Amino acid sequence: KHILVIPGDGIGPEVTTWGKAVLEEIGKQGGHEFTFDEALMGHAAIEATGNPLPDETLEKAKASDAILFGAIGHIKYDNDPSAKVRPEQGLLKIRKELGLYANLRPIMLFDELLDASSLKPEVLRGTDILFFRELTGDVYFGEKKRSEDRNSASDLMIYHRYEVERIAHKAFEAARARSKRLCSVDKANVLEASRLWREVVQELAKQYPDVETEHMFIDNAAMQLVKNPKKFDVVLTANLFGDILTDEASQIAGSMGMLASASVGDGTGFFEPIHGSAHDIAGQDKANPLASILSVALMLEISFGLKEEAKKITDAIDKALKAGYRTGDIADAHTDKAKILGTTAMG
Amino acid sequence: KHILVIPGDGIGPEVTTWGKAVLEEIGKQGGHEFTFDEALMGHAAIEATGNPLPDETLEKAKASDAILFGAIGHIKYDNDPSAKVRPEQGLLKIRKELGLYANLRPIMLFDELLDASSLKPEVLRGTDILFFRELTGDVYFGEKKRSEDRNSASDLMIYHRYEVERIAHKAFEAARARSKRLCSVDKANVLEASRLWREVVQELAKQYPDVETEHMFIDNAAMQLVKNPKKFDVVLTANLFGDILTDEASQIAGSMGMLASASVGDGTGFFEPIHGSAHDIAGQDKANPLASILSVALMLEISFGLKEEAKKITDAIDKALKAGYRTGDIADAHTDKAKILGTTAMG
């Protein structure tokens, strides 16, 4: 299997180093042959080529069996709303070009980290959520306009039936294989795009009579996720709502540094931590590499069907956490100071 | 002062009964004269007139000095995405017609309720946030379209400079009067409407050099609000993001049943709990009336400048909570069963 590594920006390179190292070790132990290539995207690519997604990167991506990505973004652009070229354009474009319409974000809870969250352990215990976030539609990709006098700006929030159908099928199938509960999140009391979303999900639900389907408004979902996260199992939602809800849900797992994601669709799968580029700690050996390593576990399971190898990884992480090892983001007042590790040691 | 009461749907009538009763009592004790009228909106208005916002309601609203509103919505419409007439249209229309562009949602924490939240008390303690949610623009009011074959649907997310300016000024002024910190939330790394939002806020910030202004992406804000709510003071955001963030933030206060909101702008102020119609408990004397009563406190302070009277109300609530009284939504395992009250008793 040929893997393209795209380290990206900020802490991206540090954390993907360890994702890749784990893949190599899995290859060695299990007799699998993984070959690697590397490519630029985001701020790193803008600096080198002026383009956040160089053609070469896209070609390499299409030719690979899976992609391991780090993180994207730079504070320089965040504070310059009028910048024409932005790192994020690279990520959005590769999602679109590779047809990565389904972003899977599992919210896994390591028992050892129950206390690292700001939520009470009794609220968290037993939580296990799998988000299906639509990734190539919505207000992210609808037409963007700025009036000539620059005094009005708009983005079109738009969905097409087929876009909702294809991700809904994936989510229903996952629900079928899990606890048979699906919650679709929208804002159908206000938005026409959400009303189409709800109509389509209601229709498809008839094909999955064994799955209990619920519809919830996004404002209520954002609230329930804090109040009682256990009530969710498979959550299906649009691009923008998924962006917000999954970041919020990261606090269930104690830290964004623990959450991996898989983007799949028409072709090559794309695996990345859900955390950002975190420039404030970049290059300081402080970032938590576990989200990148867990992204590799998702790659093994989803792209290569290597379930046992994926489990080896989560077991190893579990063991490290049980032994008391923590990176700064998941340490708490009770953590043995000597066991607070940097990126390299944790990797 | 002449107050229009719009009880609305579900638990709306039960809770506004107590908001109104408290106003009458305040009037009696302080020698203020409050007169009342009542009008229909939402599902209740559709049932009676076919129109979620009858002209008569709008006329009465414009002629009043303040409006006390209950709740809106009905499950019947939620599960019928193709319904043409919907209760929520009444609320959206009155917001637009009265020019209620600024929705203030204070997240107040009663010490006694620290344990009612799913968040750890040490995370919560000291939290005091004032949200400014823009209320008459965004994807809520942009053009809605459905293709002829009904297979595509869209909503235009649009902002105009003046819309951002007028609410930003209000938020900056509030920040100036509080702890001089303002956090503006957007998604400027993806959305053009957010980039205009950020540009305008950056410009206005120069007029408030004494206020420390920060910009945050909505996904990050949804996360930080759970992780460390204390870091926020005044939060300024768009209509849709504000809808999501404030519902999420309700968990800081222990329950949606404790949160009031004030919508202000060009004319008459509009005061309402942030909770919904909760049809599942309607008519059962179970709803928490404190959000409606706190809405009255906001009315006294904001529309009538009666600060002391407003404080009388929050003091009285504090006293009831200190004495151990709770409605079901804010009770916990430690609550004396005999002190769990219904709507009437708590009112």
Ligand SMILES: CC(C)[C@H](C(=O)O)[C@@H](O)C(=O)O
């Ligand atoms: C970086 C940004 C464009 C991106 C998004 O909003 O999709 C990120 O927040 C994510 O969730 O992957």
Ligand SMILES: CC(C)[C@H](C(=O)O)[C@@H](O)C(=O)O
């Ligand atoms: C009922 C609905 C239209 C409304 C909104 O989304 O604005 C509600 O959720 C609110 O926050 O007041």
